[in-house]
Amino acid sequence: MTDTRDAPVLDRAALAAVTVTVLAWASAFVGIRYVGRAYEPGALALGRLAVGTVALGALQLVRGHWVAPNRREWSLLVLCGVAWFSIYNVALNAAEQRVDAGTTSMLVNIGPILIALFAGLLLGEGFPRRLLVGAAIAFAGVIVIGLSTATGDTTDLLGAALCVVAAVTYAIGVLAQKPTLRRLPALQVTFLACAIGTVGCLPFAGGLVRDAAAAPASATVALVYLGLVPTALAFSTWAFALSRMDAGRLGVTTYLVPPITVAMAALLLSEAPPVLALVGGALCLAGVALTRIRPRSRSRGA
Numbered sequence: 001m002t003d004t005r006d007a008p009v010l011d012r013a014a015l016a017a018v019t020v021t022v023l024a025w026a027s028a029f030v031g032i033r034y035v036g037r038a039y040e041p042g043a044l045a046l047g048r049l050a051v052g053t054v055a056l057g058a059l060q061l062v063r064g065h066w067v068a069p070n071r072r073e074w075s076l077l078v079l080c081g082v083a084w085f086s087i088y089n090v091a092l093n094a095a096e097q098r099v100d101a102g103t104t105s106m107l108v109n110i111g112p113i114l115i116a117l118f119a120g121l122l123l124g125e126g127f128p129r130r131l132l133v134g135a136a137i138a139f140a141g142v143i144v145i146g147l148s149t150a151t152g153d154t155t156d157l158l159g160a161a162l163c164v165v166a167a168v169t170y171a172i173g174v175l176a177q178k179p180t181l182r183r184l185p186a187l188q189v190t191f192l193a194c195a196i197g198t199v200g201c202l203p204f205a206g207g208l209v210r211d212a213a214a215a216p217a218s219a220t221v222a223l224v225y226l227g228l229v230p231t232a233l234a235f236s237t238w239a240f241a242l243s244r245m246d247a248g249r250l251g252v253t254t255y256l257v258p259p260i261t262v263a264m265a266a267l268l269l270s271e272a273p274p275v276l277a278l279v280g281g282a283l284c285l286a287g288v289a290l291t292r293i294r295p296r297s298r299s300r301g302a
Helices: 002-035 041-063 071-095 101-108 111-122 129-151 157-180 186-200 202-214 217-242 247-268 275-292
Strands: none
Touching: 002 101, 002 217, 002 247, 041 071, 041 186, 041 202, 041 217, 071 101, 071 157, 071 186, 101 129, 101 157, 101 247, 101 275, 111 129, 111 157, 111 247, 111 275, 129 157, 129 275, 157 186, 157 217, 186 202, 186 217, 247 275
């Protein structure tokens, strides 16, 4: 009886956390596109992560609950921080200087398929037929988007390649983060990974100082927003949700990000992906959705 009553509460809490994450991350693609007009990719990454680290550190101090990571957890935290926070952010920022926000979000959101493929390869979870077919469809979508970068006015092939780098490092980060959440609090994991990511971006400190001195106030305010909301808040709600559900099921929620991003970009930036990129994005999302469909016989035990 107790378990039955508790389950809906946990589901509602995880759903609320996922909703915040999806909306915040969709806004991040638009914000990065805007801030990237005044800040270089590395400087933007360092500024965003520094703000996020300070905010998360303050929350950690208020909460006061700390669990000392063991050696394996530290190694995973370093991998997550370097891959998902440092490399991902720099690659994403560089991509959005070449690719519109909507197209970027569609390419990056092949991440859930990469998570499943890496889990099959590294964790022995296997390669179900749906995964292989879905991956083929999604990567066909990537090729279509790649073709649009060769002909569209707002995209290019290097930008598309940087989006794929961001997707790969996102997948690596999620797989590294998940085991740490079995014992460590979600807020602590997010704070440490963000702090590690900030350290990884310190070589861009000089560029950040120069860009901040020359940037308009609106761009700097938007950079602070990126650090507070899509970083500190959204990564915390993501980690909270990840601690309550498996990485595959949570990863699929991120395919809601691209359509929200496209709508936000149209409204706030007056930009839209090329038609061919939209077709490719639809294929990517369809492939991701197919990989997340589970047979009824397995759904009860999942």
